[in-house]
Amino acid sequence: MPLDVADADDTEEPPLSNDLSTTEEPCGLTRVAEDVEGCYTFLTPNGTKVWCPNQDRDTKPIVGATYGCWNDVLRMYKNYAECSGFSVRIGQTKKNKDDQVTHKYLRCNKAGRPQSKRRFDTLDESSMYVRKSSFQVTDCKARISVQVSEAESTFVVYKFVECHNHPLIEPYNRDFTKAGRKLSFSTKQFIHHMALNRIGPTIAHRLQVSMKGGHHNVNGTPTDFKNFSQAIRLFIGNRDSQLLLDRLRDRVKNLPDFYFDFSVVKGELRHVFWVD
DSSP, rough: OOOOSSGGGSSOOSSSSSOOOOOOSOOOOOEEEEETTTTEEEETTTTEEEEOOOOTTTSSSOOOEESSSHHHHHHHHHHHHHHTTEEEEEEEEEEOTSSOEEEEEEEEEESOOOOOOOOOOTTOTTSSOOOOOOOOOOOOOEEEEEEEEETTTEEEEEEEOOOHHHHOOOGGGGGGGTTOOOOOHHHHHHHHHHHHTTOOOOHHHHHHHHHHHGGGGGSSHHHHEEEEEEEEHHGGGGGGGHHHHHHHHHHHHHOOTTTTEEEOOOOEEEEEEOOO
């Protein structure tokens, strides 16, 4: 069966039970801590510690559940991950000989085997540059496996691995996750309106934190606000001069005593004069 992505992890059977319950101790696991920050801690027979989210049945994936489209499956698992304290990564896709999708996987974003640090010569200018990153994978096996029937347009969850081999993110720090840092449309609009009033992204973030009662209620960090503000400027690019002239023309239409004039030299706006 051909695979879209060469990743052997998804074809291997996880060492833990497929249906791990947090209300009862899973077979072979010993509970070592009660519900702390929304999860239970267990010990496997070989002494490895695992973390299982404490979520009700309305939130967690159910083996045998059927969905009408892939987006519904993705939305369900992302909502479960957001409530539990981890992020989701789309795994591999399996296809049959007729090039039809038969299986899909959604995994914890810490899935994958850790790689050893690459060695390179710091004195060699042509040597490969290694980007620094604080993110680490732990070969986490938490995932859901979905059987796909394109003919019937059904997506059935047939495997659910619940436990993680790494601590989950605490509720008060979940605004720093990838999903928590995603700027909503209203936040983007707020940054843009602040920029129009000559208020920078850093102060705009402070205002949002103050108005919403804390940083945990605000989507995005000051860096995310800066990145979006920069993206707006790059989108405007060399059209900022035209935007300025259009705004001045609007003022002429709405303000009877307003007047402006400008000069262009070799296609560049050189001088602008206005009086109110």
